[in-house]
Amino acid sequence: MIPPFTLLRIALRTLFIQAGFSPQAMQTLGLLYALEPAWPHLYPDPAKREAAVRRHLSPFNTHPYAAAALIGGILFHEVRLARGEGTAEDVTRFKSTLMGPLAALGDGFFWLSLRPATGALGVALVPFLGVWAPLVFLVAYNAVHLVTRGWLFITGYRLGNGVVMRVSELKVPQWSNRLRTVAAAAAGAVGAWLASSVAAVGGAGPWLGFGCLVLGAGGVLLLERKLSPLALLYGAAGLATVAGALW
């Protein structure tokens, strides 16, 4: 019912889901923007088209990548509605029921696990790859991100509510825990590399290196006790500047 080219346009428009973000409407404008190409195919009657738009004017908010699954699923239900096989309530229920859980899943996996892990690995590769390390980070992150986003859209469109089952089969929480361990390990390794290697730029090698290592371990403990990262950054800079000036 929706031509493949139009589906592609909608999928690409999901990339703008947060363009018009506001505290009141959140991603509602982005949702309306993404769905807009579908309306002429689903509802040739202008009155039905307007009713469809009105269905999606309520505040919408989820993880921007998970929005692909929701928009695919909304299309699944809108197609059924246009065929006379479902109700308008099916569409709104699908949206309101899933946007919260999918947001939590997306936040936990992408923002709090995959991004820290690939980011820390990217930084850890700087000593080996130099300026190519950021490219490796981008490729590693987007190999997961873009594939997942496309898969979520297609699965949502093909299965509707069935997308929940398919997402649960991915065992996202287990992967998240592993990625967080990778992030902590890579960050620790980078800290030690900075302390023992880059410290040589000041000409005080071992002393600065040892001081930095102590600072790093103590810094984590201070952060656990709610010290601001910015305060730690300035504190470290102040100590090192004074030490360097007095050397």
Added chain:
Amino acid sequence: MAKCARVTLAAVLMTSVWGGLMALERRAFLQAMVSRPLVAATVTGLLLEDVLAGLYVGLVFELLHLGGASLGGAHADHDTLPAISGAALAAGMGQASGSDATPAMWALSILVCAPFGRAGLLLENRLDARAARYYGRALTEVDAGNVRAVARENLKAMWPQFVFYGLICGAAAAAGPMFEVVETRLPLAVLRGLAWAYPAMGVAAAAAAVHGSHAPKRLRIALISAALSAGAVLWWGRS
């Protein structure tokens, strides 16, 4: 002097456009992490012909903001703005000095631009509040039966982000020569101290990254990997 001024003008324009685009990529469009500090700052350095300044300034900001995330309606500090501004400031200082930026310049740039993370967040919140007007217009368009115009309101909300963040990044590049004058007048001892401050800030940022990893046994994991890493660096240095 004329050459320096010409290079700086081009640098300011390029940094402004790049900074504006990255502010959009960070949240409004795509979110493929091109706007992450490590990538955005390195490209800033590349544009300003000092890629190492961009890489090493971006490295610290990447670690510092590694655990930050916008969850629900609450936003984290802006990570892209300090990274691009810091890289532009460092590269601008280097350009003005006639060579690549030094570790002391990297450190000075990070110290100056680190608070831009919080400033960027405040600006983001103001722009979000302003974007509510586009939602209001969308509701009016629906009432008028103009369904197509509703969708376009989404894109109109992007231009203020492009302009404001672009201007701040451009200003950072323009400020490079001014900071270079300040830096050259600092006593040698302070310059050495600033050079030491760079790795110290890197380690502090790595500590923030360990904390922000949210791993259950993060301190233990980080200490083991740090010991292995330090051992590898020492072994590598001897052989």
